[in-house]
Amino acid sequence: MRLVVPLQGVVQGRGGLIFGSLIPCALFYFLQLYLKRHRSPNSRSNPPSPSASAQNLAELTRTSSRSNLLSRGSIVPVLISSLATSISKPNDSPYYIGLDKASEDPYDRIDNPDGVIQLGLSENRLCFDLIEKWMLENLKDSMRGREEGDLSISGIASYQPLDGTMELKMAMAGFMSRVMGGAVSFEPSQMVLTAGATPAIETLCFCLADHGNAFLVPTPYYPGFDRDMKWRTGVELIPVHCRNTDNFMLSISALNQAFNQTRKRGTKIRGILLSNPANPVGNLLSREMLCDLLYFAREKNIHIISDEIFAGSIYENEEFVSIADVVDSEDFDKSRVHIVYGLSKDLSLPGFRVGMIYSFNENVLAAARKLTRFSSISAPTQRLLVSILSDARFIEEYMATNKKRIRNMHDLFVAGLEGLGIRCADSSAGLYCWADMSKLILTYGEKGELELWEKLLHVAKINITPGSACHCIEPGWFRCCFTTLDKEDIPVVMERIRKLADTRAASRG
Amino acid sequence: MAIEIEKPSVGLSKVAVSETHGEDSPYFAGWKAYDENPYNESSNPSGVIQMGLAENQVSFDLLEKYLEEHSEASSWGKGAPGFRENALFQDYHGLKSFRQAMANFMEQIRGGRARFDPDRIVLTAGATAANELLTFILADPGDALLVPTPYYPGFDRDLRWRTGVKIVPIHCDSSNNFQVTPEAMEAAYRCAESMNLKVRGILITNPSNPLGATIQRTVLEQILDFATNKNIHLVSDEIYSGSTFSSSEFISIAEVLETRGYKDSERVHIVYSLSKDLGLPGFRVGTIYSYNDKVVTTARRMSSFTLISSQTQHLLACMLSNKEFSENYIKTNRERLTRRYDMIINGLKTAGIECLKGNAGLFCWMNLSPLLEEPTRESELALWKVILNEVRLNISPGSSCHCSEPGWFRVCFANMSEQTLEVALKRIHKLMEQRRRRN
Numbered sequence: 001m002r003l004v005v006p007l008q009g010v011v012q013g014r015g016g017l018i019f020g021s022l023i024p025c026a027l028f029y030f031l032q033l034y035l036k037r038h039r040s041p042n043s044r045s046n047p048p049s050p051s052a053s054a055q056n057l058a059e060l061t062r063t064s065s066r067s068n069l070l071s072r073g074s075i076v077p078v079l080i081s082s083l084a085t086s087i088s089k090p091n092d093s094p095y096y097i098g099l100d101k102a103s104e105d106p107y108d109r110i111d112n113p114d115g116v117i118q119l120g121l122s123e124n125r126l127c128f129d130l131i132e133k134w135m136l137e138n139l140k141d142s143m144r145g146r147e148e149g150d151l152s153i154s155g156i157a158s159y160q161p162l163d164g165t166m167e168l169k170m171a172m173a174g175f176m177s178r179v180m181g182g183a184v185s186f187e188p189s190q191m192v193l194t195a196g197a198t199p200a201i202e203t204l205c206f207c208l209a210d211h212g213n214a215f216l217v218p219t220p221y222y223p224g225f226d227r228d229m230k231w232r233t234g235v236e237l238i239p240v241h242c243r244n245t246d247n248f249m250l251s252i253s254a255l256n257q258a259f260n261q262t263r264k265r266g267t268k269i270r271g272i273l274l275s276n277p278a279n280p281v282g283n284l285l286s287r288e289m290l291c292d293l294l295y296f297a298r299e300k301n302i303h304i305i306s307d308e309i310f311a312g313s314i315y316e317n318e319e320f321v322s323i324a325d326v327v328d329s330e331d332f333d334k335s336r337v338h339i340v341y342g343l344s345k346d347l348s349l350p351g352f353r354v355g356m357i358y359s360f361n362e363n364v365l366a367a368a369r370k371l372t373r374f375s376s377i378s379a380p381t382q383r384l385l386v387s388i389l390s391d392a393r394f395i396e397e398y399m400a401t402n403k404k405r406i407r408n409m410h411d412l413f414v415a416g417l418e419g420l421g422i423r424c425a426d427s428s429a430g431l432y433c434w435a436d437m438s439k440l441i442l443t444y445g446e447k448g449e450l451e452l453w454e455k456l457l458h459v460a461k462i463n464i465t466p467g468s469a470c471h472c473i474e475p476g477w478f479r480c481c482f483t484t485l486d487k488e489d490i491p492v493v494m495e496r497i498r499k500l501a502d503t504r505a506a507s508r509g
Numbered sequence: 510m511a512i513e514i515e516k517p518s519v520g521l522s523k524v525a526v527s528e529t530h531g532e533d534s535p536y537f538a539g540w541k542a543y544d545e546n547p548y549n550e551s552s553n554p555s556g557v558i559q560m561g562l563a564e565n566q567v568s569f570d571l572l573e574k575y576l577e578e579h580s581e582a583s584s585w586g587k588g589a590p591g592f593r594e595n596a597l598f599q600d601y602h603g604l605k606s607f608r609q610a611m612a613n614f615m616e617q618i619r620g621g622r623a624r625f626d627p628d629r630i631v632l633t634a635g636a637t638a639a640n641e642l643l644t645f646i647l648a649d650p651g652d653a654l655l656v657p658t659p660y661y662p663g664f665d666r667d668l669r670w671r672t673g674v675k676i677v678p679i680h681c682d683s684s685n686n687f688q689v690t691p692e693a694m695e696a697a698y699r700c701a702e703s704m705n706l707k708v709r710g711i712l713i714t715n716p717s718n719p720l721g722a723t724i725q726r727t728v729l730e731q732i733l734d735f736a737t738n739k740n741i742h743l744v745s746d747e748i749y750s751g752s753t754f755s756s757s758e759f760i761s762i763a764e765v766l767e768t769r770g771y772k773d774s775e776r777v778h779i780v781y782s783l784s785k786d787l788g789l790p791g792f793r794v795g796t797i798y799s800y801n802d803k804v805v806t807t808a809r810r811m812s813s814f815t816l817i818s819s820q821t822q823h824l825l826a827c828m829l830s831n832k833e834f835s836e837n838y839i840k841t842n843r844e845r846l847t848r849r850y851d852m853i854i855n856g857l858k859t860a861g862i863e864c865l866k867g868n869a870g871l872f873c874w875m876n877l878s879p880l881l882e883e884p885t886r887e888s889e890l891a892l893w894k895v896i897l898n899e900v901r902l903n904i905s906p907g908s909s910c911h912c913s914e915p916g917w918f919r920v921c922f923a924n925m926s927e928q929t930l931e932v933a934l935k936r937i938h939k940l941m942e943q944r945r946r947r948n
Contacts, residue, residue: 011886045643045658058756076740078740078741078742078775078776078801079648079709080647080801080803080804081645081646081647081648081652081709082648082649082806083645084645084646084803084807087807087810087811088803088806088807088810122912123597125593125597128592128593128596131592132592132593135584135585135592139583139584140580140584152570153576154574156791157563157569157572157788157789157790157791157792158564158566158790158791159564159790159791160791190740193818194812195634195793195815195817195818196599196816198813198814199815202814205520206522206524206525207522207524207525208521208522208672209522210522210523210524211650213522227813228814231811232645232671232811232814233780245656270522301519302538303519312843315653333519335519344599348596349596350596350597350599351595351596351597351598351599351818351820352596352818352819352820353634353816353817353818353819361519363521363525363526364521364525367524367525367526368532370532373635373637373638373667373670373672373816374634374635374637374638374641374667374814375634375638375814375815376635376793377793377819378634378791378792378794378817378821379791379792379793380583380792380818380820380821380824381818381820381821383525384820402924405809415635416611422765438651467591489627
């Protein structure tokens with residue numbers, strides 16, 4: 001302003017005041033322009049690197065990129081969508097934080113014996129030797145095209161049916177039938193293949209529900225559902241709480257109550273989302289229960305999605321009943337039943353991204369088929385899988401051995417926990433057990449559970465998933481995946497938990 | 510409220526029953542005609558020749574040769590030791606070796622004139638998924654993206670269906686070879702505003718589909734300035750960047766940013782894929798390259814719905830990091846595409862048909878407006894039907910690409926053998942002769 005008055009004097013006559021204020025503004029503007037132009041550019045030849053690796057915890061430091069933006073001359077940064085804004089926030093779920101920590105400092109018996117033992121990822125590593133042996137003996141032939149006999153790439157290079165090749169669907173139908181004990185036969189034309197079970201669930205959700213609708217989900221449930229079912233679809237998940245007294249078994253009365261309460265507040269329920277075998281508890285739905293659920297769905301005119309991805313991971317001597325089996329044998333309206341499946345658990349191939357939607361509803365199939373363009377299975381992988389899955393002898397041997405080994409690990413692990421006074425829920429399937437660690441909590445409640453989880457992760461250095469991440473209503477329960485371990489690691493795990501338990505008992509005095 | 514199909518059967522969502530998938534348009538109807546009566550040199554010589562599919566089949570032999578000589582790409586080494594790790598790898602960051610190989614490949618295609626950071630690459634199962642993902646990230650439901658016409662018919666579905674985002678066209682016409690102008694962009698922006706739509710970005714395809722031509726540097730600069738001015742995003746779909754007829758004519762938005770010192774680059778995102786340049790659409794390999802950290806983080810997380818098989822990542826990492834292979838492939842592919850392009854352009858010229866001057870892509874943009882009864886969309890579709898049912902060629906009418914001028918058609922030339930292309934050209938000659946005789 002100190003310039004204005006003398007300028008007013010300088011610029012005599014009409015418009016003196018205006019020029020007197022305009023000129024300093026103009027000078028100011030040109031000064032800014034000059035400074036902007038002569039600011040040194042960031043880097044002449046290399047694009048700026050992202051501010052940190054995209055690990056969860058590292059992202060907390062990402063606020064520095066904001067100030068970079070401002071210093072480059074833009075006044076208002078270009079905005080991203082509200083969906084993206086919420087997703088870009090650092091993920092505060094213990095499920096993801098634990099996974100990150102374990103992968104940053106992974107335990108290795110020889111190379112890193114003090115690392116974090118990963119018990120938070122339901123991966124099955126028990127039968128890789130069998131698959132590796134198969135690869136060694138069969139890989140060359142498995143990648144050959146059917147037509148010319150030599151490696152014909154045109155067969156797999158070109159556009160394939162986006163919902164999967166018929167060969168793979170047929171192979172999957174055969175495999176699933178075997179997995180479910182031969183009790184059901186699956187129709188390839190009722191399958192839509194997707195790049196993993198994750199897009200299968202999301203695609204189904206897009207087909208069955210509008211933004212703002214809801215699904216009933218028994219708790220505790222797989223933390224990934226919060227992402228898969230809700231992020232982009234805008235759908236709500238209504239927890240239907242199950243309790244220890246029922247061994248976390250779903251009850252129709254709880255379902256009914258949740259349904260009515262939700263409807264009262266004006267939200268439309270489109271269906272029930274089940275995991276059977278259940279994750280994280282590992283129990284199975286009985287035939288009677290499945291019938292009851294189908295009656296319930298009919299009464300309320302809603303869908304049932306049954307995520308049966310662990311169907312092949314049942315323990316030796318247990319029996320799994322698929323909803324497809326029940327729907328076939330009784331006179332139920334099939335158009336409301338949809339199954340999700342995949343090879344990530346039963347065949348230990350999560351990296352290959354093989355999942356499916358199996359539905360009895362032609363309209364759902366028609367819509368889902370078109371949506372698979374956003375998540376199709378890679379053609380070379382489809383070809384490889386047709387080979388593996390068609391090898392009936394190998395599959396029989398694999399599945400029998402798999403069930404046996406999972407049973408063995410389960411028994412050892414659960415016994416180990418029992419030796420520490422930690423009881424597990426009764427389970428018949430799954431790559432994990434559901435352990436009651438409430439005795440180790442200092443203050444009973446969700447806060448106490450999270451405090452225990454943190455100590456287990458940072459002090460005992462084992463990553464297990466707290467029940468609160470799975471929406472469990474009772475604090476103190478943890479999911480422990482044991483199929484990523486070797487037998488020799490089990491005593492190490494138990495020792496670390498015992499040490500922590502002792503320190504806590506001591507501090508309690 | 511979702512539409513109930515019929516009581517008491519259980520209802521489906523709006524997305525499921527919506528027509529936005531667009532599979533009832535001529536673009537897709539032509540494919541059905543082809544599927545029902547496909548041309549085959551020996552068994553069905555009078556069948557429909559597919560010229561509506563932008564697929565690159567001219568360089569398969571190069572891929573096959575590589576795979577034969579490098580079995581380690583399709584296996585995991587002797588005794589399959591890398592197999593276990595690979596089969597378990599489902600990290601949405603993607604294999605580092607593969608991202609590195611993709612970054613290098615993208616640099617090679619651009620003659621080293623731009624650099625790409627592997628940590629800015631997000632992998633998706635195809636460019637279709639990449640475009641949809643970006644739309645979810647850059648715009649809210651009900652917002653709009655500006656897209657120059659004519660554009661790839663699939664955008665109507667990929668950008669709008671599940672995202673709820675709208676497309677507002679930037680009209681281009683033949684008076685200046687369908688180039689985007691600042692006036693056209695302004696007009697589109699005002700049009701969106703008048704419909705109360707919030708414009709979040711502009712999406713260009715460079716080289717253009719269906720034009721088969723690269724965007725000039727001055728136009729790219731104007732587009733970037735426009736985006737900066739309106740403070741919106743710029744998505745550059747460069748899926749055909751390796752399918753140019755000469756290495757120097759294609760200018761990537763990355764190069765423009767480079768010369769500007771990457772100033773204000775957070776609004777720019779590039780989509781790429783191996784479906785066209787490498788002729789591997791079945792592999793489902795797409796990428797988003799973003800200069801915006803938040804977009805990279807978010808896209809990565811959202812890519813969980815559309816990950817690339819780790820087996821495929823491994824295979825392609827081997828292949829693309831083989832400099833000898835990639836350099837030879839890019840060079841040979843370009844030569845072969847140029848040859849095809851010359852063949853079809855000359856063939857059409859002799860038949861009396863003009864095309865837009867092209868320099869990239871797997872197709873040419875043919876002008877059949879002199880053949881139209883009237884300069885209308887209906888006339889164009891009538892002509893298209895004649896070409897499909899009588900001449901038995903499936904080509905894509907400009908109206909399915911939202912072209913504002915009737916009479917233009919996209920004709921693909923790389924998804925067939927040279928012999929088949931000759932047959933197609935013969936049929937076109939015949940059609941033109943018949944028309945001349947009639948007149």
